[in-house]
Amino acid sequence: MSCVHKKIEAALDRWDESHWYLHQIEEHYHNADALRYSMNAFIRSLREIPDMIAMALQNHEGFPAWHKPIRKSLEKEDFLFSQIIRHRNHIVHKSMLKPKSKAFVASIRGYTIKMQFGFYVDPFEDSDLAIERFIKMSKSNPTLMQALSPDEVQALALVREWHIEGYDEEIIESFRNSWLRVNEYLSEIMVFLGGDAFPTGLPPCFKDSRNFRYKKYHDFQARLYTFT
Known part of the structure; x- marks a missing residue:
């Protein structure tokens, strides 16, 4: 670890943690509770990183004055990160996180949707339970x-989308964008401290979000004859 990285080691560790949670969101996209927790x-x-930076460098010459507008740009002027702060304050002081959910059942080939039906899925319902409801319903209405x-x-397939209140973009995409915005913020700090900026763009470990949003059920025929 370089001396520059050492100065903000705790914040960078929290940064790595946020990366890990992004992948947890992908992995648990169709498990309602695990997704909310992730x-x-x-x-x-992500919200704690600016606080940790400010504390770590509060005595670094010239940093507090330089950092103030940089932090304001992130927390006040960047719409997505300001939503992150609002939701964090809501979770801490008022209530649990309840994202919005919308879904439809579809027939897909690869990523191409051939036919789809809108289908209500409660934000607290796992996708496997939702598809079971749909298949049971199709027994009484075979045309579906x-x-x-x-x-x-x-x-x-069950194609699902999650959103946080106040932001229209799907959560994998919006959270990735907020992660990239903090990457930009940390890069500015690294350069100020005499180090190199971080690479831009998402690491290759992030895949097409449709890999996670589209859950396929190849065993639907077996399910069709199992449910009563």
Whole structure:
């Protein structure tokens, strides 16, 4: 670790933690409670970074005055990060995190949606339970499954989107963008301290968000004959 990194070691560790929570959000995208907990942890870890930077460098010559407008730009002027702060304050002082959920059942080939039906999924409901409801419903209304026509080529899928209140972009994309914005903020600090800026853009470990939003059910026929 370089001497520059050492000066803000705790904040960079929290930065690594936020990266890890982003992948937890991806992994648990269709598990409602685990997703909410991962979102909460990501928001907390990202929100704490400016405070940790300010504390670590409060006695560094010239830093507090230089940092004040940089931090303001992040926390007050950047819409997405200001939403992160608002949600963190709400979670800490008022209530639990309840993101918005919307979903539809679809027949897909790869990433191409061939047919879809809007389908209500409660924000506290796991996707597996939701697809079970849909398949049970299709037993009394076979035209639903016939219209979707899933087969060996086209898979039945539940396509889900989560949003935080006040922001229209889906959470994987919006949280990745907020993570990149903090990357930019930390890069400015690194340069101020005499170090190198961080690489721009997402690391290669981040995949197409549709890998996580589209949950396929190749065993729908077995499920169809199992549910009563």
